[in-house]
Amino acid sequence: MKSPKDMRELFRNNEHVGTTSNMCPNYLQTNLISLPYEYAFDFLLFCFRNPKSCPVIDVLEPGQVEPSIAIGADIRSDLPKYRVYQNGEFSREVFNIAEEWNERYVTFLIGCSFTFEKALTEKGIQLLHQEQGSVIPMYRTNIPCHPAGPFSGNMVVSMRPLKPEEVDHAVKITSRFETSHGSPVHIGDPKEIGIDDLNQPDYGEPVDMDDDRIPVFWACGVTPQNVLQNARLPKFISHAPGYMLITDQFEET
Amino acid sequence: MKSPKDMRELFRNNEHVGTTSNMCPNYLQTNLISLPYEYAFDFLLFCFRNPKSCPVIDVLEPGQVEPSIAIGADIRSDLPKYRVYQNGEFSREVFNIAEEWNERYVTFLIGCSFTFEKALTEKGIQLLHQEQGSVIPMYRTNIPCHPAGPFSGNMVVSMRPLKPEEVDHAVKITSRFETSHGSPVHIGDPKEIGIDDLNQPDYGEPVDMDDDRIPVFWACGVTPQNVLQNARLPKFISHAPGYMLITDQFEET
Numbered sequence: 001m002k003s004p005k006d007m008r009e010l011f012r013n014n015e016h017v018g019t020t021s022n023m024c025p026n027y028l029q030t031n032l033i034s035l036p037y038e039y040a041f042d043f044l045l046f047c048f049r050n051p052k053s054c055p056v057i058d059v060l061e062p063g064q065v066e067p068s069i070a071i072g073a074d075i076r077s078d079l080p081k082y083r084v085y086q087n088g089e090f091s092r093e094v095f096n097i098a099e100e101w102n103e104r105y106v107t108f109l110i111g112c113s114f115t116f117e118k119a120l121t122e123k124g125i126q127l128l129h130q131e132q133g134s135v136i137p138m139y140r141t142n143i144p145c146h147p148a149g150p151f152s153g154n155m156v157v158s159m160r161p162l163k164p165e166e167v168d169h170a171v172k173i174t175s176r177f178e179t180s181h182g183s184p185v186h187i188g189d190p191k192e193i194g195i196d197d198l199n200q201p202d203y204g205e206p207v208d209m210d211d212d213r214i215p216v217f218w219a220c221g222v223t224p225q226n227v228l229q230n231a232r233l234p235k236f237i238s239h240a241p242g243y244m245l246i247t248d249q250f251e252e253t
Numbered sequence: 254m255k256s257p258k259d260m261r262e263l264f265r266n267n268e269h270v271g272t273t274s275n276m277c278p279n280y281l282q283t284n285l286i287s288l289p290y291e292y293a294f295d296f297l298l299f300c301f302r303n304p305k306s307c308p309v310i311d312v313l314e315p316g317q318v319e320p321s322i323a324i325g326a327d328i329r330s331d332l333p334k335y336r337v338y339q340n341g342e343f344s345r346e347v348f349n350i351a352e353e354w355n356e357r358y359v360t361f362l363i364g365c366s367f368t369f370e371k372a373l374t375e376k377g378i379q380l381l382h383q384e385q386g387s388v389i390p391m392y393r394t395n396i397p398c399h400p401a402g403p404f405s406g407n408m409v410v411s412m413r414p415l416k417p418e419e420v421d422h423a424v425k426i427t428s429r430f431e432t433s434h435g436s437p438v439h440i441g442d443p444k445e446i447g448i449d450d451l452n453q454p455d456y457g458e459p460v461d462m463d464d465d466r467i468p469v470f471w472a473c474g475v476t477p478q479n480v481l482q483n484a485r486l487p488k489f490i491s492h493a494p495g496y497m498l499i500t501d502q503f504e505e506t
Contacts, residue, residue, distance in 0.1 A: 041294035041359075045312050048297070059298050061402065106294075149314065 004246040008070065008078040014095050017080045019135045019242040021127075025118030028180070028249040030057050030109040031221030032075060032082075034097070035228065035236040037062050040106040042149030046227065047108065049146040053155045053223040055111035055179040057247075063103035069247040076101050081240035083225070088232030097237050105237075110221040112244050113158055115180035115251055119173050125166050128207045135242035136160070137201035138220050142194030143185065145227060153227040157185060158220045159198065161213035170216060177251065186217040193217065203241035257499040261323065261331035267348050270333045272388045272495040274380075278371030281322065281433070281502040283310050283362040284474030285332060287350070288481065288489040290315050293359040295402030299480065300361065302399040306408050306476040308364035308432040310500075316356035322500040329354050334493035336478070341485030350490050358490075363474040365497050366411055368433035368504055372426050378419050381460045388495035389413070390454035391473050395447030396438065398480060406480040410438060411473045412451065414466035423469060430504065439470040446470065456494035 002010075004024050010016040020029055035043060040062075047054035058067055065074045076098045084091045084100055094100070117127055129136040136158050143155040162170055167187060175183035186193045198215060199206045203222055209215075222241045239245065255263075257277050263269040273282055288296060293315075300307035311320055318327045329351045337344045337353055347353070370380055382389040389411050396408040415423055420440060428436035439446045451468060452459045456475055462468075475494045492498065 037294070041290070041297060044294060044297050044301070048301070048309060048312065056301060059301065 004070065004248050005072060007246050008073050011080045012074070012077045017095065020080065020244045020246055021114050021117060021136055021242065022130045024246050026115070026251050028057065028069065028247045028251050029112040029114040029244040030247060031112050031224070032079060032239040032245055033108045033110065033224050033228070033236065034075070034101060034105045035233060037104045037106055039233060042151055043108065043224070043228075046145070046148035046151040047110065049148050050223070052181065052185065053145065053219040054221065055181065056108065057111050057179060058109040060107040062106050064107070067109060067247065069109070069249045070245065071248060073245075075107055075245065079239050079243055079245050081243040083238050083240050084235070085225070085229060085233070085238070086235050088229050090229070093240050100237055109245060110224065111180040112221050113174075113181045113218045114244060116174050116177040119177070120170055123169060123173065125162065125170055128161055128209060132207060134207060135204040137198070137205060137207055138203035138222050138241055139190070139195045140202045140226060145223065150231045151227050153230045154194070155185070156203070156220045156222040156226050157193070157217040159207075159215050159217050161207060161209040162216050163212065164214055167214055167216060174218065180251070181219045181221070184216050185219050188214055190215055257323065257501050258325060260499050261326050264333045265327070265330045270348065273333065273497045273499055274367050274370060274389055274495065275383045277499050279368070279504050281310065281500045281504050282365040282367040282497040283500060284365050284477070285328060285492040285498055286361045286363065286477050286481070286489065287328070287354060287358045288486060290357045290359055292486060295404055296361065296477070296481075299398070299401035299404040299477075300363065302401050303476070305434065305438065306398065306472040307474065308434065309361065310364050310432060311362045313360040315359050317360065320362060320500065322362075322502045323498065324501060326498075328360055328498065332492050332496055332498050334496040336491050336493050337488070338478070338482060338486070338491070339488050341482050343482070346493050353490055362498060363477065364433040365474050366434045366471045367497060369427050369430040372430070373423055376422060376426065378415065378423055381414055381462060385460060387460060388457040390451070390458060390460055391456035391475050391494055392443070392448045393455045393479060398476065403484045404480050406483045407447070408438070409456070409473045409475040409479050410446070410470040412460075412468050412470050414460060414462040415469050416465065417467055420467055420469060427471065433504070434472045434474070437469050438472050441467055443468055
């Protein structure tokens with residue numbers, strides 16, 4: 001089993017590109033947002049007001065690239081893939097953001113539900129996106145976030161289809177992972193939270209599921225990408241959805 | 254019994270000036286910091302990194318004066334007393350900050366241990382500063398905070414002398430008030446946390462205590478005053494230590 005450090009090195013050298021779901025089980029994984037210092041207060045306040053979708057794990061000082069929870073890492077290269085947004089539009093995906101970045105950028109690490117997936121699978125709960133080797137499906141919802149300064153918008157969620165008898169157990173298990181989105185925000189009918197078609201996720205890939213499975217939705221750290229796009233920042237950078245930072249922090253379950 | 258709104262009105266009209274300890278029992282009381290927008294990110298980050306001394310209850314938008322947890326209030330007038338700091342020095346105490354304030358100020362409300370005092374007294378734990386009608390004593394310690402940007406310094410604590418048989422109970426009771434500093438940070442010998450003389454508090458007033466009582470120390474929301482002074486901001490405003498904002502939020506115990 002490769003360590004978080006080993007995996008980050010593979011990503012750094014572009015020797016592996018893929019979703020980090022099921023990698024380094026039980027190690028804390030995080031979403032990443034890097035944005036210019038002048039937006040940092042309002043964004044941190046947005047996170048404080050929306051702890052379910054934006055649980056802040058760490059904030060780096062302006063210009064800092066090595067998180068205290070990922071020693072030796074450089075957040076500009078050590079994730080498998082990034083997204084660059086300009087003027088509110090998705091611009092491009094890249095494998096390294098060194099050229100995109102500057103000393104005035106502040107980086108936010110935000111909890112990710114991949115952190116609790118091992119705790120589910122070791123209790124026998126099968127995760128179809130892992131079985132099918134695809135990027136977990138994520139959807140924009142109609143659940144409003146609490147605004148802060150220029151930032152407002154709706155929550156993004158990730159979805160895992162579970163067997164009916166697994167749902168209660170999954171709620172209990174994930175509720176313990178408070179800084180990795182915790183318990184689900186919705187269980188069942190996707191239309192109730194504004195999702196028309198599970199086969200057309202806004203991020204990630206659709207998952208094949210039998211009719212007897214129930215879709216279970218967790219708050220997702222891609223929410224900031226949605227919200228920052230709405231605010232039409234001149235520029236910001238994020239991880240590519242599903243391609244996370246793997247930290248050195250082991251999460252006890 | 255006067256409501257929080259009644260008390261805020263008395264303070265607004267300068268019809269009462271005194272410590273808010275023992276006022277509106279079980280209603281959430283908060284520390285106040287108002288500072289220029291350009292320092293707001295680093296200060297919010299400082300609070301995030303120091304949740305024990307700086308538990309953020311609410312942050313108002315720049316220029317906002319009415320907190321959502323104190324309807325009808327104006328934070329510029331509705332506390333009994335304020336402090337103005339300039340260039341890192343305490344400048345003066347005032348009863349109203351309308352003339353000190355401007356639209357670029359961001360206001361932070363930070364939890365206060367007065368919130369849990371009723372939960373202690375209703376279990377029969379006598380609080381000497383209340384009995385003696387004095388402002389609770391507060392001390393600068395040698396316990397370092399986690400720095401953020403230009404902000405660093407040591408924790409300030411409040412002290413309540415308890416009977417030995419009360420200490421365990423007080424720890425249990427206050428640990429439930431997580432956003433009001435929670436359990437004590439130190440119990441016993443003040444020298445261990447850098448306090449030379451309990452009779453010379455840095456804020457508030459000394460309390461008379463018998464030798465059989467044990468000093469119990471809680472993290473205190475005056476910590477930011479200490480830290481912001483160190484950073485020598487051109488100007489910031491706080492509540493006067495012991496003279497808090499009383500909010501409409503009732504805290505279940």
